[in-house]
Each structure stands twice: as C-alpha cells, then as structure tokens.
Amino acid sequence: MSAHPTNFQGSVVDALREAIEREIPGAQASVSGGGGHFSIEVVSAAFAGKGMLESQRLVYSAIAHLMKGDAPPVHAVDSLKTRTPPAS
C-alpha cells in the first residue's frame, strides 16, 4: 500500500461510507482500506436492473468529491462491488 498525501481531516473510510449511504437510497456500504486505496462493497436495491457500469457510476458519483483535486483522500478504489439485497 503506497502513501498518498492528502490534507483530508478525519476518517476517509467513514466519509466514503456516509457519502454512499447518503446518496444512494437504502444503500449499505462497507468500506475498508487506507493510504489512499480503498475497497468498497455496496448493497442497494437501486442497482436492480442496472449493469455493472451503471451501478459503479452511481457509487462513483456519490464519492466523486473525495476523488477530485490534486491530493484527494481517495487515490484509487481497488475493488468496487455492487449487489442488490437478497430477495426475502
């Protein structure tokens, strides 16, 4: 894991999870990682009927503010999984 400097204050993991859960209706996100690299898994009914590209776009647009700029807190999303909740 390489170091990517950022002046972001606070927990990036929490910021990612909160942003995703705020922007995507009913989403549950689990985020792990550090040093600029993160793995994200999101479960939401919002992905139903959407392809991988559209689903990932939803997530990326929710966290776009954390990936922009010269020294963003999120340098790379190493793994991004999107799933719909299991039918109950």
Place this chain on the structure above:
Amino acid sequence: MRDSGGAFARLGALPAAVLSLATIMLSDALRSQLSTLVTDHPVVLFMKGTRRAPQCGFSAQVVQILDALLPSYETVDVLSSPELRDGIKEYSDWPTIPQLFVNAKFVGGCDIVRAMKESGELAQLLAAPSVPLAAAALPTIRVTNAALAAFQAALSDAEGEVLHLKIDGRFQNDLYFAPREANTLGVEADGLTLFLDPPSARRANGMRIDFVDGPSAGFKIDNPNQPPTVKQLSPSELKALLDQGAIELFDVRPAHERAQASIAVARSLDEAGQKYLFSLDRNAPIAFLCHHGMRSQAAAEQVLSEGFRNVYNVQGGIHAWSESVDPSVPRY
C-alpha cells in the same frame, strides 16, 4: 497502429498558461480530440504508461487482458498530460484510470473489464463484427505475377482453404492457408482473394506482395503503412552510396576514437554536426557509424524518433569498414 500518447503530443507543447485555461473548461478542443480518437480507433485504452510499460497495476491488468484478445489496439498514456488525465475523466464521467472504449463507447475500468473477460462478454464485444471497417476502407493490395503463380500452385493443393493474410501491430506478416476464418474480409488483389481480419485490413492498404525465386525463395512484402525502421547497411553498400554522394554519414564516436580510425567524409556528431543533421530534410538518407555498430544503432533509432525516415546503421561499424572496404583504416 502504434501504442502511443502521440495523439496528444500537440497538447504537451502548449505553454502552461494556455493549458491551465484549458483545464477549466474541458475545452471543446480537447473534448473533440477525445471524441475523434475514440471514433477513429475501434478499441482505445486510456492508461497510465504504455502498452509495453504500464505504470500502474490496474492499467497493466487491462493491457494483459486485451493483449490476449487483440493483436493491436490504441493506447493513450494519460501521464503524458495532466489535462488529458483530467479531461478523460470528465469526458467519460468516470473517476479512475484505466478506461476502455470500444466503438466510441465507454466500456469501463479495470474491475468491469476483468468481470467482462471472465463472463466472456469482452471477447464477444471485441470479436463481434461491430468493430467496423468502413467499406471505403477496404485495402488495395498488389500481387505481382510471380507471387500470383506461387499462390495459385499452393491453392490447388489446399482444398476448401483460402489464403489468409495477418499483419500484426509490429507489421510482421503471416500468409497462410486455412478454412475461411470468422470475421475476415475478402479482398480482391490482382486475380487473387486474400482474407484479412479488420485490424490487418487497416494495415494493408497499398501493400505489395512479390515472390522472389532462387536459393532464398520467399514472399517479399512491402507495406507503406509500416512505420520507418532503422535499415542496415553493409560497409560495401555504404561505400557505393558515399561514392554517389547519395547519403550523409555521421560518426557517433567520441573524438579520441575518431582520432584512431575514421572515414574522411563522415561528420562527427558534435554540436555543429547535430546542427547540420537537424537542418536536413527528414527524408534525406542518413547513416550512422561507430566502432562495431551498436552505438550507431542506438543513435539511428533516436533520430528515427525525431522524424527522420531514411535512417541507416552501418553494420559492423568502422571495424567492418576496415575489413571489407578500406584496410588502410586502423582497427582498434
């Protein structure tokens, strides 16, 4: 098709002030450049580094996946320009690199490409006839009578098979008989039908196929689309060209080596020599000489990348010149 960030070389040359202005807007110019790029090439990968030297693990993974499926595709090194790096993210509305475009459509990043490879979707997308070749782009290929005769003799033995021509990204040619392969185009060439896949067809226009008889019999192929390479010149061939005044010779060795052995007409590559070299027409035949032909090869390749098209390396260097042309030149 070379892998290069070449399409954006122009941007790199702009003054910084112009560039920073451009970033603010994802300038229309950049947007239209990107759009032309992904339209002109069926498969374009925006990546960090080049196909042969990826600078990031994700880019490397996608290159590896594509290499297994495609003989060639266009890559663009986003590290060559910050404007490009930001611009492509805005263009595709996707925040990470690499980014794959097929038929001008954004496919996805590393994750998606990997998933599509595993599901087989990627092979389908890339193999489908959707990687189009405009009818107008069918190549013109010339086949000499000697080559035609050779092919026809072979064809009469190859029942149910047709002649395929493959030209890979390094312009290595492969001519072979096989049952017609899927997704090949039939190209009429002087009474012969050749079958080419679309990437080969794109590289074939204007090529000429000849057959040379004799002890080293074989097909001889000239392809004007092939990017120029350093050509090899034997000392005696060099002598003939020098006698005709048909070539400029540059000696890349340092002064102390030139003092030991040299060819009178050769220019040294000192400051004045370099200045002279770059004043020459880019089509002018130029040759490079060193002790044994290694340093001159490196110099020749560098000059090729500066846009010179008729670049020769003297094989074996001044040592070989002394052996086969002028024994009065000392060997050291």
